[in-house]
Amino acid sequence: MTARDPLLDFTLGVSFLSFLAIGGANAVIPELHRLSxxxxxxxxxxxxxxxxxxxxxxxxxxxxxxxxxxxxxGFAGASxxxxxxxxxxxxxxxxxxxxxxxxxxxxxxxxxxxxxxALTVGVVLAxxxxxxxxxxxxxxxxxxxxxxxxxxxxxxxxxxxxLLIGGAAGAFGLV
Amino acid sequence: MSEGTASPDAMAAEPxxxxxxxxxxxRIALSGFGGALPFARRELVERHRWLGPTEFNDLLSICQxxxxxxxxxxxxxxxxxxxxxxGAAASFLGLILAPCIIGVSLTVxxxxxxxxxxxxxxxxxxxxxAIGLFLGLGAKMAYAERRSxxxxxxxxxxxxxxxxxxxxxxxxxxxxxxxxxxxxxxxSA
Numbered sequence: 001m002t003a004r005d006p007l008l009d010f011t012l013g014v015s016f017l018s019f020l021a022i023g024g025a026n027a028v029i030p031e032l033h034r035l036s037x038x039x040x041x042x043x044x045x046x047x048x049x050x051x052x053x054x055x056x057x058x059x060x061x062x063x064x065x066x067x068x069x070x071x072x073x074g075f076a077g078a079s080x081x082x083x084x085x086x087x088x089x090x091x092x093x094x095x096x097x098x099x100x101x102x103x104x105x106x107x108x109x110x111x112x113x114x115x116x117x118a119l120t121v122g123v124v125l126a127x128x129x130x131x132x133x134x135x136x137x138x139x140x141x142x143x144x145x146x147x148x149x150x151x152x153x154x155x156x157x158x159x160x161x162x163l164l165i166g167g168a169a170g171a172f173g174l175v
Numbered sequence: 176m177s178e179g180t181a182s183p184d185a186m187a188a189e190p191x192x193x194x195x196x197x198x199x200x201x202r203i204a205l206s207g208f209g210g211a212l213p214f215a216r217r218e219l220v221e222r223h224r225w226l227g228p229t230e231f232n233d234l235l236s237i238c239q240x241x242x243x244x245x246x247x248x249x250x251x252x253x254x255x256x257x258x259x260x261x262g263a264a265a266s267f268l269g270l271i272l273a274p275c276i277i278g279v280s281l282t283v284x285x286x287x288x289x290x291x292x293x294x295x296x297x298x299x300x301x302x303x304x305a306i307g308l309f310l311g312l313g314a315k316m317a318y319a320e321r322r323s324x325x326x327x328x329x330x331x332x333x334x335x336x337x338x339x340x341x342x343x344x345x346x347x348x349x350x351x352x353x354x355x356x357x358x359x360x361x362x363s364a
Contacts, residue, residue, distance in 0.1 A: 016345075018242060019243075020344045020348060021243050022242050024239070026309070026312075027344075028344065030341075031343065034341070048298075048302045049289065049295070049298045049302070050282065051305065052298040052299075052301040052305060053278060053281045053282055054278060055302075056301060057274055057277050057278035057281060058204060058205050058206065058273075058274060059205065059207060059211060059270070059271070059273065059274025059277075060204070060274065063275065063278045066274075066275050066278055071282065086244060086267065087267070088243075090243060090247055090248050090250070090251035090263070090267060092241055092243070093248035093249075093252055094251045094252050094263060096237050097234060107360070110363065111357075111359045112356050113239070113240050114356075115352060115360075116352060116355070117326065118320070118325070118355050118358075119330070119333040119351055119355055120316070120333075121313060121316045121326070121333070121334075122330035123344070123347070125313035125330070126336075126337035126338030127313075129338035129339065131306045135303065135306060136303055141302075144303040145304070148308055148310075148311065149308070149311040150307075150311070151311075153315055159308055162307065163301050163304050165304060166301045166303055166304025166305070167301045167304075169303075170296040170297040170301065171293060171296060171297050173296060174300070175303055
């Protein structure tokens with residue numbers, strides 16, 4: 001892979017990735033991890049750190065693609081990655097939304113949406129699994145992940161609270 | 176105004192301008208951590224009333240069905256609805272520009288100072304907590320489907336394929352989607 005241009009490889013990878021982002025940008029984390037780490041562009045640790053930076057950045061989760069693009073190929077990588085991840089899919093959604101509203105109630109749409117939603121649930125959990133392997137390197141880190149998961153299900157606090165607690169635990173050398 | 180009513184008159188009297196679309200999506204982007212959708216609903220439905228509550232749900236269901244980041248798809252759809260191509264471009268740029276600049280700035284700082292043990296320790300803590308939020312999200316999504324065994328079965332298969340087995344996502348989706356959709360046709364629709 002090293003003989004090839006990382007910008008080209010990254011651009012090609014992302015342009016096909018956007019059409020796998022069914023149910024949102026979180027669904028492509030397993031594939032982003034394969035693209036970034038397995039091709040030797042970055043270590044597991046760097047992927048985990050970029051993920052953490054994307055999480056503390058306000059705005060859509062798709063920003064992880066921008067940051068990986070920046071790391072792999074600078075400004076060109078960040079711009080190309082962001083545009084390819086967003087624009088073709090956005091235009092498709094636009095056309096779809098202007099089609100007849102009869103589409104809304106159709107049984108075919110419901111079946112497609114429910115069928116794909118099932119896969120989305122599994123892929124979100126797979127993202128968590130892959131990120132744990134990449135980022136959680138200590139028993140305390142796993143405990144923190146578990147505690148945040150339980151708390152986020154049971155409580156209705158702003159997600160930023162958990163990120164701050166995690167950051168503080170890290171600062172005190174616990175993770 | 177009650178939540179349940181979705182009348183076309185819930186819409187603003189005048190369509191929003193290109194500049195207004197840009198500023199509104201900029202606001203949505205800057206107020207949302209870990210996903211911008213709840214903030215989008217507050218701005219578009221409750222504050223500006225550009226969409227009625229059920230219009231928002233219908234639009235969201237299309238944006239979720241189509242590939243691509245949901246909130247990004249929504250910015251295109253809403254921009255296009257009010258101001259065609261210029262509106263779509265303004266909404267999308269409003270949503271994405273500031274987060275890109277902030278995220279890249281943080282990354283540049285990190286690449287300069289990431290070797291400092293304190294910085295990497297803080298990031299490790301943030302990662303661990305953020306992964307927990309993902310796990311919680313997946314758990315909530317699965318719990319919402321507790322009455323649909325076929326959904327849970329296909330969720331489990333997708334998890335095993337994309338997670339522990341490390342199968343490429345395209346293969347997972349192409350292989351499972353036809354069966355998952357057929358099962359949904361039989362039991363959900």
